[in-house]
Amino acid sequence: MSVDSSVDRRDESQTAGNGNGNGVVTVCNRSIYSSQRLRLNRNEAHQSENYDDLDLDFNSSLYGKLEQYLPPNMLTVARDVKLEFMKEILDRYLTEHDRIRPLHKQIYDMHPTTFFVPSFIKAITENTEESLRSIISEPSPGVYTFEMLQPDFCELLLSEVESFEKWVQEAKFKIMRPNTMNKYGAVLDDFGLETMLDHLMNNFIRPISKVFFPEVGGTSLDSHHGFVVEYGKDRDYELGFHVDDSEVTLNVCLGKQFSGGELFFRGVRCDKHVNTDTQPEEVFDYSHVPGHGVLHRGRHRHGARPTTSGHRTNLLLWCRSSVFRESRKYQRDFPNWCGECLLEKKERQRQSVEATKKELLKREGEPMVSVIP
Template sequence: MSKITDSQSYQKYVSFVKQNYQPLHTYLYNFDTKNLSKSFYEVIEKNTNPLDAVTEIYPQIYSWEIFTPEFCNQFIAEVRHFDKWCRKNSIEKRLPNSMNNYGVVLGDFGLYDCLNQLMIKYIKPITSIVYPEIGGATLDYHHSFTVEYAVEKDVSLDFHVDASDVTVNICLGNEFEGGDLYFGGIRCAFCQETSPKKAEEIYVRHQPGHAILHRGKHRHSAQDIKSGERLNMILWCMSSENQKTQLIECPDWCGSK
């Protein structure tokens, strides 16, 4: 199959996948609350304060256990199955973004709607409270993908901001050492190149089954992985309403002030 170089070749690729790919675990493609951790599910379903389900580990950075170990393992198996199918059929799959060389775009093989339900029903109740000024209450679409880190693959990721309003970074596994997330301050488009302040710097360790929630403009990097392999599911969540906002000056939420 030809390389994905434009919208036409992309549509051809997606159509071929839709018609020919046979999932390993079909149940993954329909959102099921049994895949959520018990503690997270109970808080959200009881309509209590959704912030009771999360821990603010640093100002504007939140973490909580989101998925069961069984779901993480089966999701990894599905990603591996798709990757193997692409190789078998000589398909050059779409890379997740411009920085990662290993991973898949989850919407390309049918997982967009499932993850959209996760965002709308279980992520947005949290972001509507903690990120109201950047569209946290109006998230309505996403770009979701996996990334992989290992000594023989991508080892780290440079300092950057995400192409999102809100990012959900979920560690699926496996066993690994190193690879912590480093955060270095929230910056608007005018101030992204400014140096981090000492008080803004924090390192966050990944835990399988746990989500790390942060603003897309919270600058971060992935530190070197030392051993093993780490596979993460990333949701770049966007608000159509917020994306229309054109900054003409440094906003109040920018940490450069």
């Protein structure tokens, strides 16, 4: 459900005139608010209340988001007043048919022991470079792979996605696809998994990225885009060569049975060099294994080969760092993570050594000039 589709999209000016003036309203009186309308644009700067402790009809993060659309004079009233108002709106606009109810409530909160395999939890808990390296392989520079998810959790997530898609179809809703390149798949943040995925990024992916990707903001990952991609019959077939809009990407295969679908990697590039040639040592193909994660820089050029039989669903978490993005704007020297920039730097160094050598040889041929003090 997108908030846009269920609220009255009137002009903002109609939301303001409620007879209370523009001051802060602290009196809890439903009748004061019943004529109020949601704002057209979300107030992203507003820090919403936390609704996690309540047993609500919808996922608590929905109320947090909806709160950012409340008229300005309602933002400071008590939580229960805001909640009543939002409940009223949802009741008014949503039919029973519109309501998506979680099929497996237990996956909406983070439960490490049921989500992850023990070796993964142990390495993260110890949180040392040594413990992480003991479970993570680097089959090609910058591509890290590890066993991560329990098969039961993969099953639950797959069936949750299936139930969500069924509801979308029945309710004839249009949903955003994960990115411009996929026709299928779903954004997990949109159906309530945002909080759980935040937890996954903050407490599991950031500690790993801190060790392996510090130069691209791995230490300061602070937002994510979480989605599933689906390949096979009646789904996507393959994914073209691209870079992700992320600093660090987690890609975990959820299953099920399939052939093909390998990831192909072709070296890390900055914006300027994104279309330059691939060096032979940058060519790497990876075959997905259900439950196993792959972690790579978003700027690591890659794509997915055709899934030739069966069905393949993968969980993707594009992790971003606002600090890194801001700092890139002011950085003038070459990024040390771009393969092509490194080649150019090496070439400049080679040329400079060559020129120095030539100069020395030339001087050797010249008569020595003594310096008399």
